[in-house]
Amino acid sequence: MRLLYNFAIRAYLFITGIAGMFNPKARLFNRGQKGLLESIRSCVKTESPIIWVHCSSVGEFEQARPIIEWYKRERSRYRILLTFFSPSGYELRKNYNLADWVFYLPIDTTSNARAFLDHVKPVKAIFIKYEFWYNYLHELNARNIETYIVAAIFRPSQMFFKSYGGFFRKMLCNYTTLFVQDNQSASLLKGIGITENVRICGDTRFDRVYQITHSSASFPYIELFAKDHFTMVAGSSWAPDEEIMAKVLKNFPRTKLVIAPHEIGKERIESVVKCFEGYKVIRFSEINAKYGESAGKDISTLPDSLKRLLQESNVLVIDCIGILSSIYKYGKIAYIGGGFGVGIHNILEAATYGLPVVFGPNYMKFKEAVDLLELGGAKSIKNATEFYSFISTLSNVPSELQKRGEISSGYVRQNLGATEKIVSVMEKV
Structure with missing residues (x-):
C-alpha cells in the first residue's frame, strides 16, 4: 500500500x-x-x-x-x-x-x-x-x-x-x-x-x-456606507450566492450589501458587478484609488464627495484580500458563501460580532454551522424564496434580529x- x-x-x-x-x-x-x-x-x-x-x-x-x-x-x-x-x-x-x-x-x-x-x-x-x-x-x-x-x-x-x-x-x-x-x-x-x-x-x-473583535481594523467609509441601514455583509461569495442575493435584495430598498467574493481576479469582480446591474455599485479599490489617505480615520473627516457617493450607493464590492474579518462588524446580518458549491466558508468570523448567519445547503461538514442552526443563530437556505423570507423577518422584527445575533456571539464565547x-x-x- x-x-x-x-x-x-x-x-x-x-x-x-x-x-x-x-x-x-x-x-x-x-x-x-x-x-x-x-x-x-x-x-x-x-x-x-x-x-x-x-x-x-x-x-x-x-x-x-x-x-x-x-x-x-x-x-x-x-x-x-x-x-x-x-x-x-x-x-x-x-x-x-x-x-x-x-x-x-x-x-x-x-x-x-x-x-x-x-x-x-x-x-x-x-x-x-x-x-x-x-x-x-x-x-x-x-x-x-x-x-x-x-x-x-x-x-x-x-x-x-x-x-x-x-x-x-x-x-x-x-x-x-x-x-x-x-x-x-x-x-x-x-x-x-x-x-x-x-x-x-x-x-x-x-x-x-x-x-479579532478586540483588534480589528476600522474602515470609516464602510461604516458610513452601512450607517442607518439594514446592512448585510456577504463573505467569500460565489456566483450562485450572488445570484440569490441580487434577486432578493431588490425587494428591500433600505437594505445595503457589502460583498467580499471568495476570488478577486479582474474577471471575477466584473462578473459580480454585472450580477448587481440595476444597483448602485462601488468598489473598495476605487475608493482607495480616488481618495486614498483623504478617506480619513473616522466618519467626520471624510470628504463630502465621498460621503455622497457612499450614501447614494447600495452595493460595496470588497475587491481586495485580508480585511473581511474586520468588516463584519458593520453589518446586521452575514451571508457566508460556498453553500451552493463544495461547502461553506468561515461563519465564526461573523458570529463573533453577534451577527445571525445565513448560508446555502452544503454545510454538514462544518460542526459550527450545525451547532448554530440547532441553536437558532444561523439559517440554511435552498433558494431565493427562503432567503427572502429570512431577510424579511430579520429586517422587520428587531427582537428576532437581536435574539439570533446574541445566540451567535454567545456560541463563540462558550467555545473559547x-x-x-x-x-x-x-x-x-
Whole structure:
C-alpha cells in the first residue's frame, strides 16, 4: 500500500505539472516546489529549537495562528517554521511576521521527508485539522519527534474507519497527541483502538475570531456606507450566492450589501458587478484609488464627495484580500458563501460580532454551522424564496434580529479556550 501511496503522490506532481500550463493555481504550486529543499537549506539556519507548523491553506492557518502566537509570547526561545500545501495559503501568508520562515511543504515523498527533517530537525511538529502525510508522519515517528494534530475532525466516511483502511489507520498511530474538536471524533478513534493519546479540546478558531473583535481594523467609509441601514455583509461569495442575493435584495430598498467574493481576479469582480446591474455599485479599490489617505480615520473627516457617493450607493464590492474579518462588524446580518458549491466558508468570523448567519445547503461538514442552526443563530437556505423570507423577518422584527445575533456571539464565547488546553498538553504545564 505504501508503494501505491508513493506512486499516487508522484502522479499528482506529474498531473499538476501539466495542469500548470492552463491553471494559475497549479502553476504557482509547481513554481513553489521548484528548488524548494535547496531554499529551505539555505534559509533555515539557527541554533534555537524549531517548531514546525503545517497548514493546508488559509482556513487551517487561522486555526494554527493562536498556537503560534502563544509560543511567540510565552516560549520565545522557539523558532517557528510554517509550511503550506496550497498556493492560496502560501501566497496570502508568506509574509506572516510571527513565523520565522514560511515555505510550501515539499511534496510527500520518502526522500523529501527525510531531507526536510534532516535539515530542519524540529523538536515539535504540529499539523492542522486534516493534514495526514504518510512519509512525513513515518519519519517523524522514527525520529521520536513530538507530533500533534490540532482541531481535527473525524467522520465515519473517512478511510480510517473503513475495512480497507489499515494503511491510513497506521498514520494516526504516529501522533503523540490527537487534539480533536468533538466527542464524535473521539468515539470514532476509540472504535479503532486509539484512545490514550486523544484529547477533546475544541477548535482554536473560536479563540482567533474572538481575538479579532478586540483588534480589528476600522474602515470609516464602510461604516458610513452601512450607517442607518439594514446592512448585510456577504463573505467569500460565489456566483450562485450572488445570484440569490441580487434577486432578493431588490425587494428591500433600505437594505445595503457589502460583498467580499471568495476570488478577486479582474474577471471575477466584473462578473459580480454585472450580477448587481440595476444597483448602485462601488468598489473598495476605487475608493482607495480616488481618495486614498483623504478617506480619513473616522466618519467626520471624510470628504463630502465621498460621503455622497457612499450614501447614494447600495452595493460595496470588497475587491481586495485580508480585511473581511474586520468588516463584519458593520453589518446586521452575514451571508457566508460556498453553500451552493463544495461547502461553506468561515461563519465564526461573523458570529463573533453577534451577527445571525445565513448560508446555502452544503454545510454538514462544518460542526459550527450545525451547532448554530440547532441553536437558532444561523439559517440554511435552498433558494431565493427562503432567503427572502429570512431577510424579511430579520429586517422587520428587531427582537428576532437581536435574539439570533446574541445566540451567535454567545456560541463563540462558550467555545473559547482550546488554545490553552492544547498548549498545556504540549508543554506539560
